[in-house]
Amino acid sequence: MAKVSKPESCLSCPYKWKYLNLLEDKDINSIQRSCTIINFKKGETICKQGTDATHALYLAKGMVKLYIEGKKNLILKLIKSGEYIDLQTLFGDKTYKYSVAAMEDTMVCMINSEILQDLAKQNSDYLFELTKTISDSGNYVYKKISDISRKQLRGRLADSLLYLRNEIFNSDEFDMGMTRKELAELSSMSMENAVRILSEFKKDKIISLEGKRIKILQIDILKKLSDIG
Amino acid sequence: MAKVSKPESCLSCPYKWKYLNLLEDKDINSIQRSCTIINFKKGETICKQGTDATHALYLAKGMVKLYIEGKKNLILKLIKSGEYIDLQTLFGDKTYKYSVAAMEDTMVCMINSEILQDLAKQNSDYLFELTKTISDSGNYVYKKISDISRKQLRGRLADSLLYLRNEIFNSDEFDMGMTRKELAELSSMSMENAVRILSEFKKDKIISLEGKRIKILQIDILKKLSDIG
DNA sequence: GAATATTGTTGTTTTATATCAATAAATTTT
DNA sequence: AAAATTTATTGATATAAAACAACAATATTC
Numbered sequence: 001m002a003k004v005s006k007p008e009s010c011l012s013c014p015y016k017w018k019y020l021n022l023l024e025d026k027d028i029n030s031i032q033r034s035c036t037i038i039n040f041k042k043g044e045t046i047c048k049q050g051t052d053a054t055h056a057l058y059l060a061k062g063m064v065k066l067y068i069e070g071k072k073n074l075i076l077k078l079i080k081s082g083e084y085i086d087l088q089t090l091f092g093d094k095t096y097k098y099s100v101a102a103m104e105d106t107m108v109c110m111i112n113s114e115i116l117q118d119l120a121k122q123n124s125d126y127l128f129e130l131t132k133t134i135s136d137s138g139n140y141v142y143k144k145i146s147d148i149s150r151k152q153l154r155g156r157l158a159d160s161l162l163y164l165r166n167e168i169f170n171s172d173e174f175d176m177g178m179t180r181k182e183l184a185e186l187s188s189m190s191m192e193n194a195v196r197i198l199s200e201f202k203k204d205k206i207i208s209l210e211g212k213r214i215k216i217l218q219i220d221i222l223k224k225l226s227d228i229g
Numbered sequence: 230m231a232k233v234s235k236p237e238s239c240l241s242c243p244y245k246w247k248y249l250n251l252l253e254d255k256d257i258n259s260i261q262r263s264c265t266i267i268n269f270k271k272g273e274t275i276c277k278q279g280t281d282a283t284h285a286l287y288l289a290k291g292m293v294k295l296y297i298e299g300k301k302n303l304i305l306k307l308i309k310s311g312e313y314i315d316l317q318t319l320f321g322d323k324t325y326k327y328s329v330a331a332m333e334d335t336m337v338c339m340i341n342s343e344i345l346q347d348l349a350k351q352n353s354d355y356l357f358e359l360t361k362t363i364s365d366s367g368n369y370v371y372k373k374i375s376d377i378s379r380k381q382l383r384g385r386l387a388d389s390l391l392y393l394r395n396e397i398f399n400s401d402e403f404d405m406g407m408t409r410k411e412l413a414e415l416s417s418m419s420m421e422n423a424v425r426i427l428s429e430f431k432k433d434k435i436i437s438l439e440g441k442r443i444k445i446l447q448i449d450i451l452k453k454l455s456d457i458g
Numbered sequence: 459g460a461a462t463a464t465t466g467t468t469g470t471t472t473t474a475t476a477t478c479a480a481t482a483a484a485t486t487t488t
Numbered sequence: 489a490a491a492a493t494t495t496a497t498t499g500a501t502a503t504a505a506a507a508c509a510a511c512a513a514t515a516t517t518c
Contacts, residue, residue: 068375071458076374092364097371124353131360135321138367142326145305145374146297149417152474180496188378190476195497381504409466419506424467
């Protein structure tokens with residue numbers, strides 16, 4: 001199970017949020033006292049759809065997937081270290097609309113929601129940055145819903161590959177770090193079709209593919225596929 | 230075209246936002262000075278996907294649809310009077326991810342974005358409520374993306390009817406105030422299928438239907454259809 | 459109020475995509 | 489390292505939903 005500990009110093013933490021310094025030192029210390037560090041192993045659930053949020057979850061190290069559960073899962077996005085995992089559940093209606101699970105070994109800081117919100121209310125520069133974060137996250141979902149509801153298989157898989165390249169790995173070549181099933185869940189399609197289209201892209205020399213290792217050979221074609229949908 | 234005027238008194242406005250009073254009177258006056266009232270006729274575009282947001286749009290009177298444009302439109306939600314139309318574009322990356330158009334004659338208050346944000350920064354109770362609004366709007370989209378990507382036609386149309394009943398008209402009987410095409414766009418399906426399923430629901434006595442007038446006869450069945458997807 | 463345009467309706471056909479099935483490959487567990 | 493489980497692959501089949509078509513009913517414009 002997940003291993004629990006307390007932070008030594010949030011002020012000098014190498015993983016701290018880029019806007020944490022908008023708070024005064026005493027407030028950062030107050031966050032530190034409230035903070036619990038939890039280490040999750042790959043595959044472990046960090047938060048569960050339907051439960052209530054009591055803590056802000058800050059992803060210090062690792063990578064997680066945020067997904068909606070149902071008969072089939074829908075992965076909405078991956079989250080990399082240095083970002084808050086949720087926020088909008090804290091400020092909104094408190095019940096998680098999704099689950100979050102670790103894609104690799106992951107270190108999460110849990111900060112009591114009330115303490116964070118009190119501090120935010122007292123420091124509007126900090127709150128302002130939190131609000132910007134929440135807003136951008138909402139804007140991302142608008143794009144996602146538009147892509148998913150309108151594009152067909154090839155366009156959606158191209159979207160996923162471009163997403164991995166541009167937002168997650170920042171490189172033409174990467175280990176996608178997820179199973180075909182998860183890639184399918186990210187692209188809202190069946191696993192069989194994800195496999196099929198992946199092979200098709202490989203055959204057409206748009207990507208090279210070996211196991212989970214992907215190299216994007218013709219990004220312009222992927223972009224075109226994404227555009228025509 | 231849309232008719233433009235200035236507000237007489239935001240402080241005593243019967244349509245004002247329920248949290249406006251969190252601001253001090255001088256700040257409300259400052260909003261008033263920056264505010265322009267615009268009256269849109271049914272069908273007119275209030276904001277256009279792809280353009281940049283320069284003003285907060287507050288919907289004082291009327292009803293609008295917020296939709297993503299593409300080969301086919303996707304209506305994400307309807308917005309009733311007493312709510313901000315966007316916000317998250319203002320606090321996020323500024324470019325509208327969607328368009329908004331009037332479903333009926335509508336009165337919108339445009340407030341300069343910088344003025345609103347400056348006031349918000351100086352009054353964190355107000356900013357806090359704005360943040361809550363943005364968060365809930367994001368949470369709504371999570372539900373929408375989940376419904377749209379997983380349910381099939383009947384479930385999605387049931388969702389739309391329940392949405393109109395529960396969130397918009399608060400009554401079992403209502404004039405849906407939109408064309409079949411728009412109902413289809415709200416449900417992410419073709420117009421033909423929206424018509425077909427509507428007739429099916431009518432035949433099965435789940436709803437009564439005459440033109441745009443709908444009466445929900447068996448809400449439990451709609452809920453069930455929504456649940457099983 | 460006639461003419462035109464838009465919206466609604468129903469049946470048929472086509473297409474995209476999921477599901478099923480059978481087998482192969484890769485992991486994980488023993 | 490063998491056994492068991494999960495993941496990946498490919499082909500065949502079934503199904504949901506879109507597109508097409510032809511016509512009816514409303515709106516809108518002249």
